[in-house]
Amino acid sequence: MAKDKRLAAGYASFDRTKTYTLTEAIKLVKGNARAKFDETVEISMNLGIDPRHADQMVRGLISLPNGTGKTLRVGVFARGPKAEEALAAGADVVGAEDLAEKVQAGEIAFDRCIATPDMMALVGRLGKILGPRGLMPNPKLGTVTMDVKGAVSAAKAGQVEFRAEKAGIIHAGVGKASFDDDKLIENIRALADAITKAKPTGAKGTYLQKAALSSSMGPGIRLEVASLAIGAAE
Structure with missing residues (x-):
């Protein structure tokens, strides 16, 4: 009930028929982030694509400027040595056949999956598990x-993966409600x-x-789409 009242x-607090500049929207979003935890600021973008066609898939990685x-x-x-390199870089889970067994048992203790090329024959057998979760x-x-060290370090530093869903929509977290407005703007425009x-x-x-x-x-x-461009007027 409290959640419903908060959402109402x-x-x-704003006009639902209007589009807002990025600066205006961030202020409204932060003003409405009243949960007891530091809420994630999320963006969704509708793209003029049909992901059912291989030549219209949109997917990539970006390191957000402010994490x-x-x-x-x-x-x-x-x-x-590559397993040791991964652990030294801060990886949470590292392994080979032992890690594959955990994944097959439903124990998936990671949000990003990295592999050395020689491991892909093993990882490929996990495709039906990792694929639907966007972890392949x-x-x-x-x-x-x-470059295991570089990949782990980038993921830990705030790298975001974006991928268009079936309807051509991308969803991504771009920071926290506690971030300064300027940092959120910079992250969103970079994405x-x-x-x-x-x-x-x-x-x-x-x-x-x-x-x-x-x-x-x-x-x-x-959002006013034009306000998402780098260098757009505030």
Whole structure:
């Protein structure tokens, strides 16, 4: 009941038929983030794509300038010196067949999965488990690599993966409600820029169609798409 009242009060604080600049929306989102924890600020973007076509898939990684404020758990499939390198870089779970057995048993204690190339025959057998969770390592995303230290460090530093869902919508956390407005603006525009640069060749018409900003427990606020561009007027 308290959550419903809080959400109703949030919707009453702005005009739901209006679109807001990024600066205005951030102030509204932060003002409505009244949960007892530091809520995540989340953005959703509707893209003019059809992800059912291979040439219109949008996916990538970006290191947000100010991090996400979230502690990401990183799992690494590696052996020998590379396993030691992963642990030294701060990986939470490292292993080979032993880690695969844990995953098969439903014990998935990581939010990002990295693997060295020689481990992909083993990891590939876990595709039906890791794939639907968006955890399958991918060379194009830099999560299949010999640079284990760099990949783990980037993930821990606030790297965000973005991926269009079936309806062509991308959801991503861009920071915490406790972040300064300027830091949230910088993060959001960096993400929007990365998504814009990832525009597939098969996409026709308007690419970035709609966007909305919210906190974990707060209402969604419609954004003026033009205000997402780097260098846009405040």
